[in-house]
Amino acid sequence: MGAFVARDEELRTTLAAVVARRGTAIVGPPGVGRTALLSAVARRLTTSRFEVVWTAATQASRQVPFGAFRSVLGACDRLDDHQAYGALHTELFRRAGARIPVLVIDDAHRLDDRGAALALGLAAEGVVRLMVAARSQSACPADPPVSDAVVALWKDGYLERLDLAAFGRVGTQQLIRSLAGGPVAQATVDCLHQWTGGNPLLLTELVRHARVSRHLVAEGGLWRWRGPLTVPPRLAELFDHELNRLSPADHDTLAAVALGEPLPLPSWKPSPPASPDASKTWRAKGCCTPSTGRGASSWCAWGSRCWAPPCVGACPAAATPTGRRTP
Ligand SMILES: Nc1ncnc2c1ncn2[C@@H]1O[C@H](COP(=O)(O)OP(=O)(O)OP(=O)(O)O)[C@@H](O)[C@H]1O
Ligand SMILES: [Mg+2]
Structure with missing residues (x-):
């Protein structure tokens, strides 16, 4: 990944929620930069104080009880809820030693119900810090429903919810500049912002492809879009x-x-x-x-x-x- 840009405020509030409170839930539409923000926060947690354990839920892991935590627990589908909670808790503290365990759960909207209940249990107990990212349900009505326990993470006030939105023109300009490696003509920023809605995933793919296909060219010290807008x-x-x-x-x-x-x-x-x-x-x-x-x-x-x-x-x-x- 290139440089992380244009999310200073989000980075500050998320980091504060993890360092000083129980943690954060980052919610937003697809491609808006939830995983990138999780990574940026995780990189800023001092390793002498925090031990970060990263998990991610997928469509496949949703089919298996506690599937998202397999990388931490090993084969765990035969454990009952109480045993799984104990095993996860013990393993997180074993890895952390004298440090504070931080559990990252990316794509938590895909957690199975029992896995989501484990996360909620940890949030309620409050000794493990949580960093959770999930697609907003309202943005993706076609997705399967999110487990109640995932919603309860922020609805019941355990984690601080951050709604991540697409970039405005300034964020768009910073991202294109960072990907292109130099200043960008304002007309190009406006055009790409309109074409992508400021979505970081769309912008990143578009600019990377445009560099190779020479739709983005350096002229007079500025990067400019030349040619039609296409789908990479x-x-x-x-x-x-x-x-x-x-x-x-x-x-x-x-x-x-x-x-x-x-x-x-x-x-x-x-x-x-x-x-x-x-x-x-x-x-x-x-x-x-x-x-x-x-x-x-x-x-x-x-x-x-x-x-x-x-x-x-x-x-x-x-x-x-x-x-x-x-x-
Ligand atoms: N603040 C940022 N600075 C630089 N690049 C970013 C930023 N946010 C997102 N990106 C880039 O945009 C792309 C999409 O970001 P990311 O994968 O984090 O989105 P997401 O919300 O997790 O998407 P998904 O819905 O697929 O899970 C990635 O290539 C990422 O590197
Ligand atoms: Mg993601």
Whole structure:
């Protein structure tokens, strides 16, 4: 990873919550920089005082009881809740010795219920510091529900919740400057900010790809964007992964909307066998969103609360085979 930029305030409050209180829960939409912030805080915790143990939950670990803590506990799926809590507690303090144990749980929205209850138990006991990162549920309505115990971590006041937002123009400028290695023309900053919504993941992938493809060039001492805005292959792959969660019928409909959008509402008919109330379901899944920007109601593909920027809207269109684009 390159330099960590534009999060001074967030870094300060998060670090203070871990050093002086029970810890922090960093919540935000995909790609907003939760993992990067966790790492930045962990790097700043003095090793003579704190022992950091890093875990991350995944879709696969969610299928196994306490799956996210396997790296700490070893095979633990046969333990009962009490034994698992004791084993985790003992192992964290064994590793810490005379220091304070800090348990990092990245992607905690994917914790299984029993694993989440362990985290809540630790937060309530308050002797292990916790640093938790989770996707905000409201930003990702299509994701499986987050365990109640994860929500209770901040709702019941154990951890201090920090809502991480995308970069504004200043943060965008700092990130591009850091990735490009020099000052950037303001028009380029404005354009990339609009295209990515200030999302650090989108910005990082876009700028890295643009350096290689020479869409970002140094002219007169400033980095400037030259050429069309496109979707880097690595981002297209990432969104393919998200699109794979759709049924074939929904996939086809999304491709149609992506190629034709914005479509007037009356002309938008889900392809069979999509259900009659597919438009409602789609909105709930975050795949489409009604837009009234151009005088008439229309559907903008993938313009969701989850991944709102135009850059992402271009993904389904880019992923649709060219042959299907000709009438
Ligand atoms: N403050 C920052 N400074 C520099 N780079 C950053 C910053 N925040 C995020 N990034 C970069 O943006 C990209 C996405 O960040 P990160 O993986 O932390 O996001 P996330 O919210 O954890 O995403 P996900 O939803 O995939 O878990 C990474 O390449 C990361 O290095
Ligand atoms: Mg992450």
